[in-house]
Amino acid sequence: MSPGPAPVTAEHNPLRHPDDKRLPRIAGPCSMVMFGVTGDLARKKLMPAIYDLANRGLLPPGFSLVGFARRDWADQDFSKVVHDSVREHARTPFREEVWRSLAEGFRFVPGAFDDPDAFQLLARTVRKLDDERGTGGNHAFYLSIPPDWFAPVCEQLKASGLSDPQPGTWRRVVIEKPFGHNLESAQELNEIVESVFPADSIFRIDHYLGKETVQNILALRFSNQLFEPIWNANYVDHVQITMAEDIGIGGRAGYYDDVGAARDVIQNHLLQLLALTAMEEPVSFTARGVRTEKEKVLASLRLPEDLATATSRAQYVAGWQGGEPVVGYLDEDGVAQASRTETYAALKLEVDTRRWAGVPFYLRTGKRLGKRVTEIAVVFKRAPHLPFSSTSTEELGKNAVVIRVQPDEGVTMRFGSKVPGTQMEVRDVTMDFGYGASFTESSPEAYERLILDVLLGDPPLFPRHEEVELSWQILDPVIDYWSRTRTPPQTYPAGTWGPPEADEMMRRDGREWRLP
Template identity: 40%
Template structure:
């Protein structure tokens, strides 16, 4: 059912995600007049607040996490807000929440940002209070389970109340400008698509590197690890966008149909195609930082086998990508914060310049996603000179820095786009159930392989690019990670 919601319920409204991302995103949409004047935002959480208390909470969050230049009409935004305390584990309180959200003329959107253990009772409470009808859609923040089995349990619980066309599974990477630009790069330029295959591409690298450690997420992260926290969702979505066939149209069904084909074509990873690591004390930006074992504390630190780093050599077994390795790498306490996709093209079949002493290097496309949004294509060019002693060639970067290419355009938080799409009912940038389950099936198989081979994380010093075995994973194929 197509409608633009005039009520938005924020579950987990006093949590960290709400403070850093959701409230600033909604305030920005309000300031830019992108949401209707009739949209009311109702926050709910365990915190014992009233409307005025929540507005004060929101004001403090905006002042702390939102750039001052984007904080226009704060009073108008805060007037949209109201609050209803709720213990999501019991049915009591949902009726009061429904009363708070009443009088909707068009429909209601719900953003569920809670612990996975609260999904089922929350859905039950929403059904009990009549907040799961045809004019209600729901957005689900990750993590959606810890395995295929638990993910199916959550999806089944949601499906009992919300049909798939009213279910919006969020992966905030899909809201990033450069991630969407990947589709534009591929499908709006005749230059790339004819050579976007195994005939011309040697390998692809996808890196998601973080400099931070646990950052207060001790309990969650030690149960999850890098594979489930980053690879299962963000990295596999990036892989799917790199590998997908051209969709028939730019709409939710066509795009997600092509992504799920890629995820189902992922070959099972062999034991020797993964490396795991766990950081120890080291230095980031010249400052000493503790090791994972120290952050966990003496009770659990020495016994944890949770990986904070993982590198994987993956393969997509289809016509387009047969024989092309995809090197995936993510970790905490690495030297720099960067998310990027590197497409390494093959060497030219024959160099006419070799007789003149010149050497050539293969072209490389680097798509930077964060912190810098840019696209760089390295091409060979002649070094200026008369060439009496031979010809010299050198790689020259053709660089497109997105903020420079589109001056005057506001750099938006990914959640701005996703929240607006949730309110308006556009599923294009959200993840479908069959995608999630295909991702989990591949991840579960990797974890099973680790268990069978009794794989333990290798230690690495904070501030380095992970265990040396990760370097060897690529170098035995003659590949070097793109670290510069």
């Protein structure tokens, strides 16, 4: 008889927050070299996350941060940039003693991403940190830069020897999405990066996977006998995964108009959420165990044959958001009038496994929608027999378990309950669990968790190149179909929930989108 899954213990369970253990996981001697320190991501997320980790006592005393950019800065100029970012965006209180200790390890190297001399200077800088700060030869390189620069930077890291660790030390690289713009480019990128760093030293950041609620999907499913027995096609009618934003593209037209909603969100965030929702129980919660089961799901995904009725794309037009008038996508600064880039995308997928045969998974994402929300809704089949009169249950819907990823992290269950009174009247009610109300500990920001995992070498939340390529294999046919069709994207007014075409896609199946 099979021994079954290995028990999940605090020692090897990567899904528990370090502060929950008796002894928190603290990174060993190391530094991080950050490329792209002048960008919004570094300023608003990465630098504050590093300070918050230090404030929580999760970084080693000699931790050092090296900035690399085409700026004529000295070390103190870089320190001022980090200080301002921390003051404005850090989640934990500013403590002078923590800041002084952290700032002692700040260094700055000026140069271009393709400048060999600058990388030689960078190599000398990190060697000095090993001597002066005790970083031990352990260095992570964070590429917070446009994807076109991934390959040149990796090649310079290799040429300068920065990617080659000495025995007993490590070198790691962190890459932000997008991981290519289609399958072919993703394969080319993977080949370049893996020619410089071994696969287990490459960390592809999808910040959604660092969110506490995303990690709780596996805890919800596999630590509760309540859910797992009904988490299958015998009981589930369909699954909806939604990532809606109430903002427009802001000043990102140069990036967004080349990418669109499907590449920006579905290829990574939503397909990862689908994989976590549909995967089988892993043998263990190690990186390999979790990845193996996610890859099985992604390999089993199937698009319907008729993409005209199983997909939807649209652009937002002028409307109202938060009581204020807003312009349409084609009127945003930097967007061409002839642009056919979608700001809304939806599609239907099937998971060809015994567990999920016949259960459709509906994915949707969009800008300028009704509200900001990310959720996974597992909608169950109706009860096979209702011993009530039709009038008693006229408004009764389907049971559902809704996992809210953001902004109000938690889980909601919808079920039928009797209305108080002398009549037998049943109505839908909800039972709600919220992280903020149930736990006194605050959840770490996603980048805090992910950066710490990089420094610890703990990779279960980071997709490997197999997952990236399997995701592109699903999305490429959809993008190709949209590019071949001559009809422009449908439109939807800003502040609404998308185009009529997406609603019709659901109605054909006898279903409707949830209103979050």
